[in-house]
Amino acid sequence: MRYKIKEDAGLPAMAGCWIPDAGVKRKQYFLLLIFFVLIASGCGKTDERLQKKFVPYWNKYQKGAFQEAISGFLSLEKKYPKTPFIAKVKITKANAYMKMNNPNEAEKAFLDVAKNFPDNKYIDDAWYGLGEIYKKQKKWNKATKYFNRVINTFPNKPSSVKAEKSLDNVNFYLFLHPDRNKKNQYTIRQGDNLRNIVGKNNITPDLLAKINGIKDISYLSVGQDIAIPKIKLKLKVDLSDHSLILFNNDKRIKKYLIAIGKDDSRSPIGKFTVTEKLVNPTWYFEGRVYQPNTPENRLGTRWIAISAKGYGIHGTNDESVIGQNITNGCIRMHNAEVEELFNIIHEGVEVEIQE
Secondary structure, X not given: OOOOOOOOOOOOEEOOEEOOOOOOOHHHHHHHHHHHHHHHHXXXXXXXXXXXXXHHHHHHHHOOOHHHHHHHHHHHHHHOOOOOOHHHHHHHHHXXXXXXXXXXXXXXXHHHHHXXXXXXXXHHHHHHHHHHHHHHOOOHHHHHHHHHHHHHHOOOOHHHHXXXXXXXXXXXXXXXXXXXXXXXXXXXXXXXXXXXXXXHHOOOHHHHHHHHOOOXXXXXXXXXXXXXXXXXXXXXXXXXXXXXXXEEOOEEEEEEEOXXXXXXXXXXXXXXXXXXXXXXXXXXXXXXXXXXXXXXXXXXXXXXXXXXXXXXXXXXXXXXXXXXXXXXXXXXXOHHHHHHHHHHOOOOOEEEEEO
């Protein structure tokens, strides 16, 4: 039995929902529906064609032929201006400009994607690229904005890991290069000595020297101006992701990868303080003594004791174990990184260890 559609009938119910009559007849409605399906299908095929044509120019980019790759990307942009994958083309073009030390053109390309393709699946790469450009230009607020945008919007994408590291670089640089305003300035007076200066301000001699660009901080002269920023350091250890984070005035400065205690000798949980610092420590373990700078000494080049008896933060004799549950309960770091941390923190700094 055939059913004849009446020309003056209203719109049909679709997928269980009634669509009110808008003056479009049923036959016209179905024709429009078919038309839009064909358009969507065509867009998908167009995107596929673009991806295939992108490959040879991508290969040129990979081989370092950046100018040839850029010429190819520009031709694709003219032919496929609105297809979703064109965002990837523009981002790769921007990266090629970066490789050619042309940040202005790179910025234009990244901003093009950020403005015209805000919901594209490659938008995080555009944001990250903008962050890198502004970081190199020392436009710290802009760099921070885009890195945070990647981290907060796409926490599980690879770009978030890169953005986190770049943001740490920005924060660490700013930590070592504070604003030299009157609040941070101190003029050396008669009778001052280094021990009193660092003690009053909770800052290590090494950090004070680094901030002021002084090679030997022990030689300070009366009348000399130095920067002494407000310092309130804290270490936060998260055993769940093998991380140690340095904070200053509750602002994250840098994240370090660590090794932690084994299942049968877990790292202590709670709030502690730094009680002692040693360079090239001797390791005493199970009645034996392991001298500094020997292959058997697991403490590496630095020891930072905490108020949990017998525990501390130290270096390693095997860099490959960092990131594992392998220690007797201590926090183990790469030697270069524990040396960096050692020079920054002072005795009395809070250390919070959480699961």
